[in-house]
Amino acid sequence: MWSEAELRVLSSILDELIPASPDGRVPGAGAVVAAEFFRSAAQYAVDPVGAIDVVLAGVSAMTEDFSALDRPERIEILKVVETETPENFALLVRLAYMGYYSRPEIRPLFGPGAQPVHPRGYTVPDESSELIDRLTKPVRQRGRCYRT
Amino acid sequence: MQNDPVDVLVVGAGASGAAVLWSLLETRMKFLCLEQGLRISDMDFPSRDADYELARYGRFSCDPNVRGLKQDYPINSDESCITPVNWNGVGGSTINFLAHWPRMKPSDFRTATLDGVAEDWPVDYARLEPFYEMNDRNVGVSGLGGNPAYPNYALDLPPIPIGKLGQTLANGFNRMGWHWWPSDVAILSQDHEGRQKCVNAGTCDLGCAAGAKGGANFTYWPILENAGVELRTECRVREILVDKGTGLATGVLYHGPDGRVHEQRAELVIMACNGVGTPRLLLNSRSGMFPEGVANRSGMVGRNLMFHPLTGVSGVFDEPMKGHEGPMACSILSQEFYETDPDRNFVRGYGLHSGRSTTPMTFALGGYGIDDPIPWGNQHRFIMDDIYPYLAGLTVVTEDLPEGHNRVTLDPVLTDSDGIPAPKISYRLGENTKRMLEHGKERAKEVLLAAGARKLLFKDDNTVWWRAGWHQMGTCRMGHDPRNSVVDGWGRCHDVKNLFIVDGSIFVTSGAVNPTSTIQALALYVGECIKDNIYNLFE
Numbered sequence: 001m002w003s004e005a006e007l008r009v010l011s012s013i014l015d016e017l018i019p020a021s022p023d024g025r026v027p028g029a030g031a032v033v034a035a036e037f038f039r040s041a042a043q044y045a046v047d048p049v050g051a052i053d054v055v056l057a058g059v060s061a062m063t064e065d066f067s068a069l070d071r072p073e074r075i076e077i078l079k080v081v082e083t084e085t086p087e088n089f090a091l092l093v094r095l096a097y098m099g100y101y102s103r104p105e106i107r108p109l110f111g112p113g114a115q116p117v118h119p120r121g122y123t124v125p126d127e128s129s130e131l132i133d134r135l136t137k138p139v140r141q142r143g144r145c146y147r148t
Numbered sequence: 149m150q151n152d153p154v155d156v157l158v159v160g161a162g163a164s165g166a167a168v169l170w171s172l173l174e175t176r177m178k179f180l181c182l183e184q185g186l187r188i189s190d191m192d193f194p195s196r197d198a199d200y201e202l203a204r205y206g207r208f209s210c211d212p213n214v215r216g217l218k219q220d221y222p223i224n225s226d227e228s229c230i231t232p233v234n235w236n237g238v239g240g241s242t243i244n245f246l247a248h249w250p251r252m253k254p255s256d257f258r259t260a261t262l263d264g265v266a267e268d269w270p271v272d273y274a275r276l277e278p279f280y281e282m283n284d285r286n287v288g289v290s291g292l293g294g295n296p297a298y299p300n301y302a303l304d305l306p307p308i309p310i311g312k313l314g315q316t317l318a319n320g321f322n323r324m325g326w327h328w329w330p331s332d333v334a335i336l337s338q339d340h341e342g343r344q345k346c347v348n349a350g351t352c353d354l355g356c357a358a359g360a361k362g363g364a365n366f367t368y369w370p371i372l373e374n375a376g377v378e379l380r381t382e383c384r385v386r387e388i389l390v391d392k393g394t395g396l397a398t399g400v401l402y403h404g405p406d407g408r409v410h411e412q413r414a415e416l417v418i419m420a421c422n423g424v425g426t427p428r429l430l431l432n433s434r435s436g437m438f439p440e441g442v443a444n445r446s447g448m449v450g451r452n453l454m455f456h457p458l459t460g461v462s463g464v465f466d467e468p469m470k471g472h473e474g475p476m477a478c479s480i481l482s483q484e485f486y487e488t489d490p491d492r493n494f495v496r497g498y499g500l501h502s503g504r505s506t507t508p509m510t511f512a513l514g515g516y517g518i519d520d521p522i523p524w525g526n527q528h529r530f531i532m533d534d535i536y537p538y539l540a541g542l543t544v545v546t547e548d549l550p551e552g553h554n555r556v557t558l559d560p561v562l563t564d565s566d567g568i569p570a571p572k573i574s575y576r577l578g579e580n581t582k583r584m585l586e587h588g589k590e591r592a593k594e595v596l597l598a599a600g601a602r603k604l605l606f607k608d609d610n611t612v613w614w615r616a617g618w619h620q621m622g623t624c625r626m627g628h629d630p631r632n633s634v635v636d637g638w639g640r641c642h643d644v645k646n647l648f649i650v651d652g653s654i655f656v657t658s659g660a661v662n663p664t665s666t667i668q669a670l671a672l673y674v675g676e677c678i679k680d681n682i683y684n685l686f687e
Contacts, residue, residue: 016524016525017524017525017528018524018528018529019525019526019528019529021529021533026529026532026533043206043207044202044205044206075525090521093521093524094513094521096524097509097512097513097521098201098202098205098509098513100509101201101507101508101509101512102199102201102202102509103199104198104199106508107507107508110508110532110536110537111468111470111472111508111537112350112472112507112508115198116195116196116197116198116200117195117200117347117349117350117351118193118195118196118347118349118351118357118358119196119347119357119358120347121346121347121348121349121350121358122347122348122349122350122470122472122473122474123348124309124311124348124470124473124474125309126306126309126337127309127310127315131315132292132307132330135315135318135319135322136292136294136318136329136330138322138325139296139321139322139327139328139329140294140296142296142325142327143296144296145296145297145327145483145484145487146253146254146255146296146297146298146299146483146486146487147253147254147255147262147487147488148254148255148273148299
């Protein structure tokens, strides 16, 4: 479907859509989102592969080797492509976010656990009745606030 | 397929259909429920999957137009700023609802008398109160008694934790001197009657695999089926049949799983298909007796569609709010601006609902119900690292007044997979609602700043959330006058004496709270009225 060269360009594009954090704690999307995700994304969009083909064509029309460019140059090119083909580019962005944040290894970097949320869920301590009493005291003190 | 006549036929296995059946069980009549969707086991809920968030954008989307499953019917919302969302299956939209459970308030039933707008309901809070209590016991509701915004009532279970996010916002409301209270929720804070308590997964919209959420699939249906109620799934009703001689409903035509059209006869037909599905079926049931749809001599079927238009403001705080932990929509609720105040430029009011924040993918894609992704590039990195973990938000949930031009009709072209015309939504925001949204947005900003937010996030324009049509009300409203209402004060159609409606379509006004608690209380009330009148029901 996509050649090695196209996959390299797609990976570089993904790294610009979701860049790695400067300290390396959070990886860029190029290292996380597999091309396979886009190939199986027809359940989320009408023609995901076609949209990506259009974006890849737009990029290749502007440079022979996108991956070799420095970041500001890449971003400039992507902004042009985004302007020229907004719907296809928006779909690529959307699918990139979906492919990236659906990865279990990514979620803990932002708080949620890597595991499916059921059956374990999260432990949220119950507030003590003293705390709830203290918090609600001003509300109770103001008295009834409804009409009949 | 067996199509012997039954005593009571209920169309729709969601919140209201299940509740009215429960009420009628003691009559020992022969019951049948036809449901167009499927059963879904808690083992099949996507929150058990590693990539669970993806389901929100595919098979478990709240939007039937996105899901596009065989049992779903498409909805044409091209002429609406809000699109209806739902679930079609056993449990109905309680499968993916968020289980926020506030009751309507006494003034909600008397808006004409108190505020000179809309119509008073034929029933009032006091009449419904015992049914609220009955339903709360059946569903399992957690909350804190003593809320000064309501006549006092007690709940069986203590409130769910409001969490760091809720505590932070509560302090902000206290600093402003405004009302707030821990939310009533149809979610178990403790193990209860064989059901497991909430595990704080934060994915209530993806079904509750713990069974802690009070969906009709977990509460009423196990009781109903044990008692012998017949539930037929993949059975989609297309038309209600009425006898020309008697003027009574005789049953329905429905598409079975075999692809054929069947006739099911019944002594009593009860519609429970929500505020879009029910008017759709009534409008599609045309005959010489009812050329504009069954029970529609008033012309009110489909009119007065009400949602709860929503907007939101988020605050960015200094510490992580852990908003992904705990039930999605329920932490605390402020009703400071719920009642009419003559000093404001609108009548009626709104609630400020503190949901929790959501999981990273949903946030990156713009948030629940919005689907407007955050920027890509360096801005993306900044937002996800420095904004997302620190968010606490407030949703402005406004009362929607009934307006005749907001309505459900039948689309002339679009159909479901059985060829039944799809509903078409024509809806625009009223001026009163726009003023309310603006007011609510400003108050939300104030309280978030009072709570310690260092930055505020909100949309500059006046658009409301698109996928916010959870609450579909008013399209077959109750009333004493057959000229401007579809059903009487106990849910019976003025025009067809043995045809009842029990879902949100019979609401006269919308209040500004999530309606499922009231929908089920009303269904129990209608059931009680049917029992009280059982010996002269068709007179």
